[in-house]
Amino acid sequence: MKIVVAHNRYREAQPSGENTIVDAEIAQLTAAGVEVLPFLRSSDEIPSMSRAAKALLPISPIYAPKAQQELSRLLTEQRPDVLHLHNPYPLLSPWVVRTAHRHGVPVVQTVHNYRQVCSSGLYFRDGMICQDCRGRALGVPAVVHRCYRGSRAQSALMATTLAVHRGTWRSVDRFIALTTAVADHLRDYGIPDERIVVKPNAIPDPGAPAPLGTGFLFLGRLSPEKGLDLLVDAWRRHPDGALGPLRIAGDGELRPLVEAAAAERADVTFLGPLDRAGVRAAIESSAVVLATSTWHDVLPTVIIEALAAGRPVLGTALGGIPYLVGADTPREPAGTGPAASASAAAPATGPGSPPPASAAAVPAGIVAGEAGWVVPPEPAALAAALPVAAAGAAGLAPAARARYERTFHPDVVTKRLIDVYASIARRG
Known part of the structure; x- marks a missing residue:
């Protein structure tokens, strides 16, 4: 061909x-x-x-x-x-x-x-x-x-x-x-x-996941549509150190906001822009990766990188984020033809498929997916989801890697x- x-x-x-x-x-x-x-x-x-x-x-x-x-x-x-x-x-x-x-x-x-x-x-x-x-x-x-x-x-x-x-x-x-x-x-x-x-x-497949790290990682462009204001507001609603570390990596116009948050709290660290080796190390050091976009983010690659490394994701319920973590409702028609070939990419929700981890324990407003959680792009909702993600990261880590292998692997x-x-x- x-x-x-x-x-x-x-x-x-x-x-x-x-x-x-x-x-x-x-x-x-x-x-x-x-x-x-x-x-x-x-x-x-x-x-x-x-x-x-x-x-x-x-x-x-x-x-x-x-x-x-x-x-x-x-x-x-x-x-x-x-x-x-x-x-x-x-x-x-x-x-x-x-x-x-x-x-x-x-x-x-x-x-x-x-x-x-x-x-x-x-x-x-x-x-x-x-x-x-x-x-x-x-x-x-x-x-x-x-x-x-x-x-x-x-x-x-x-x-x-x-x-x-x-x-x-x-x-x-x-x-x-x-x-x-x-x-x-x-x-x-x-x-x-x-x-x-x-x-x-x-x-590309990074290989077998490293043991789960600690805390949360935000990795991306430090710009308004990526939800830095939302994240910092939600994080401040918890006592210093209550959720483990928050590491923020990247660069952009909101860098002063991140630097101020890191100066204000001992549990916030600004890593600055990272090369590929630094990105992998940062993901491996974390337990949960954040995707807090406030726009309809099409397909944040950092989410796929997180799943490949066996890290669940906490994100906003906008754009492609619910799909990536397996928290959306597939809408492709069934049957043969092009749309049917897409069904392999949709989250498994039928009989025999694994249920979202701790679904019964998830508070209202937080949607538990196959490989993470999504919430409305509101500070209160994100603040409520942070401890849920911290507690559920270890349980969802294997499912995160499995979703990568089934849906996002190059093969x-x-x-x-x-x-x-x-x-x-x-x-x-």
Whole structure:
């Protein structure tokens, strides 16, 4: 099987989980015997572009002529079975879908954010969830609020791009939704069930889990949508030392808030930004990993890393977090076909499957999942859940690792992706 993987890489100065996932997926497919033809562009190319090329940048999200010419040549020469698109902005444009279809090549797109509808891709504005552009032919609120890169002009361009390419997105042959929440987003956009497959990302297997550590770990970007204010507020509702240590790793605009919390309390430690070895060590030192996002976080990779290490997760009931910890209700239709292949990714809730640990002892408002707990994004709810997670971590640790092995291991996820390709591959 021959697959073109198309992706506009985000700038390296801003570490991107999406870049990492695309690189890992290419490696996993290659290891499985798939011939991968990378069609990659990077936003780091923009500063070195010629003056003429830069002059065309404002229209490139709508139509990027150079990318279409180069893709057309690649498709003619290589005759791939499928084109797999990730991020098209700004140097590829969703027009690559039309170019592929013109050559008779079916298209799969992995949906990493909400940018079919939302100009920022986040459904988050001014510290709150925002879905003002849902259902609109043109995202005027995005322009008014400068949602794309803080610029009214660039927001107008992105809103226009989304309007122009509504038909383009609806022509995609198969969408890969990373979680059930993304599948719901696509259904709301008008994509029929039979063209949606729930397939999460995978991360390499770190090996057998180390013995459970102590306390809690927050690992991620220190920005408002990640819920640092929520976490610090909830933590302060317990006496110093009552829950064990809270370690916070990462960097971002809310670093002063974290540093102040660490200075105020002996049980809070700020680890700063970590490399890969530091991330693994921090996870192994903890008993519970936190995912306290206050936006509809699509698929926080740190949760999969936690499960792979046998650490349960306490998170907010937003976006893909309930799905990741096995605390959501699967909504894919049963039967055969693409949606049915997604059912392997859904939490086991039928007869014979293990019940959530200590479900009977969980206070109201806290939902116990297969590999962790989720709560409303409110300080009181999170504060109530912290001691529940501390007490239940050891009991849920084996289930966390088992969920990783069954749902997020590269062997499982790569096979599912190849099955998606096979279901739509060009014949002859």
